[in-house]
Amino acid sequence: MGTLPRNRTGSQQYDEDKLGFGDIFTEHMLTIEYSAADGGWGSAKIIMVQDLSLHPAGMVLHYGQQVFEGLKAFSGPKDSDILLFRPDMNIARFNRSCERLCIPPLDPKIFMDQMAELLRRDRDWIPRSPGTSLYIRPTVIATDAHLGVRPSKKYLFFIILSPVGAYYPEGFEPVRIMVTDKYARAAAGGVGEAKTGANYAASLLAAEEAHAEGFTQVLWLNAVDKSAIEEVGTMNIFFRIDDEIITPKLGGTILPGVTRDSVLQLCRSKGMKVSERVISIGELVSAANKGKLQEVFGSGTAAVISPVSHFRYLGHDYIVADGKTGQVAKELFDEITGIQLAKKPDPYGWVVNVG
Numbered sequence: 001m002g003t004l005p006r007n008r009t010g011s012q013q014y015d016e017d018k019l020g021f022g023d024i025f026t027e028h029m030l031t032i033e034y035s036a037a038d039g040g041w042g043s044a045k046i047i048m049v050q051d052l053s054l055h056p057a058g059m060v061l062h063y064g065q066q067v068f069e070g071l072k073a074f075s076g077p078k079d080s081d082i083l084l085f086r087p088d089m090n091i092a093r094f095n096r097s098c099e100r101l102c103i104p105p106l107d108p109k110i111f112m113d114q115m116a117e118l119l120r121r122d123r124d125w126i127p128r129s130p131g132t133s134l135y136i137r138p139t140v141i142a143t144d145a146h147l148g149v150r151p152s153k154k155y156l157f158f159i160i161l162s163p164v165g166a167y168y169p170e171g172f173e174p175v176r177i178m179v180t181d182k183y184a185r186a187a188a189g190g191v192g193e194a195k196t197g198a199n200y201a202a203s204l205l206a207a208e209e210a211h212a213e214g215f216t217q218v219l220w221l222n223a224v225d226k227s228a229i230e231e232v233g234t235m236n237i238f239f240r241i242d243d244e245i246i247t248p249k250l251g252g253t254i255l256p257g258v259t260r261d262s263v264l265q266l267c268r269s270k271g272m273k274v275s276e277r278v279i280s281i282g283e284l285v286s287a288a289n290k291g292k293l294q295e296v297f298g299s300g301t302a303a304v305i306s307p308v309s310h311f312r313y314l315g316h317d318y319i320v321a322d323g324k325t326g327q328v329a330k331e332l333f334d335e336i337t338g339i340q341l342a343k344k345p346d347p348y349g350w351v352v353n354v355g
């Protein structure tokens with residue numbers, strides 16, 4: 001049996017060892033309202049988690065003007081620790097996404113300070129079992145009751161918190177990915193590099209079709225000619241070919257992951273050959289056929305590193321290096337999770353303790 005939150009005052013009880021992802025929420029949420037008529041962003045409030053009240057003409061419900069983020073808080077060696085991993089990156093990305101969606105940005109300091117305040121309030125909900133964490137979901141939605149198409153003049157920013165389980169309770173579980181040449185996730189000039197719900201809505205059908213064939217996720221190619229590899233539905237993608245670590249370069253259609261950036265820095269610091277460049281599906285298939293494909297892994301906040309054992313492209317199945325988790329994926333997972341939990345040295349100052 002796992003442990004229950006030490007000072008549980010909410011209504012939900014849970015077993016830390018059985019936590020999944022995203023079904024349990026803590027007691028409190030943070031809200032900040034924006035009104036153009038009332039001078040912009042108002043003051044932050046911490047309230048009990050509750051349903052939102054929204055007019056049915058609320059613009060987010062019709063035109064999808066919305067942005068979100070995802071990061072985690074970890075318990076640390078000291079009882080009072082609340083550890084965040086590179087939260088400044090999430091806040092900066094949030095504001096870049098807002099700019100793309102015509103949503104007024106938030107003051108990064110207010111964002112950080114209020115998020116920390118909320119975490120301190122619900123600190124007893126941070127799970128402590130290995131691999132568990134408190135997932136943080138900052139979100140902003142357009143709330144103006146208006147059916148004409150234009151940017152909203154009112155917004156609601158909120159942060160909710162959800163204790164989440166270990167992604168790999170029994171060690172790495174490599175995933176199978178389906179390369180789609182039928183659907184596209186993002187096109188140049190679109191919203192692919194913004195963290196906005198629309199990208200997910202656009203990806204669901206392809207993901208459902210992949211699930212039906214036994215694949216965990218979809219690997220997206222570029223929209224124009226379906227030649228260049230872009231990313232997985234919720235993760236960036238890395239390849240090790242001939243000892244070169246390759247990830248598609250950012251260019252507007254790929255979500256700039258915090259984990260992606262961390263992987264790149266760590267690989268470079270170890271002296272590996274690292275390339276952010278175009279990698280075509282043809283190059284991947286040819287490397288696999290020649291036995292030169294050493295590793296494939298995804299990177300993202302939820303799993304940190306997700307090894308890929310198989311991929312399917314145009315009806316052909318390819319096994320990555322005998323389907324076993326690669327050395328670089330293992331090392332990166334251990335290193336990043338070690339830094340996140342303050343169990344390994346943090347040479348880049350990535351961890352912020354708000355406890």
Ligand SMILES: *Cc1c(COP(=O)(O)O)cnc(C)c1O
Pocket residue numbers: 070195199231232233234235236255256257258259260299300301302
């Ligand atoms: C959030 C996200 C990622 C991963 O970003 P992290 O900051 O590493 O969590 C990758 N791709 C998409 C489409 C995403 O939404």
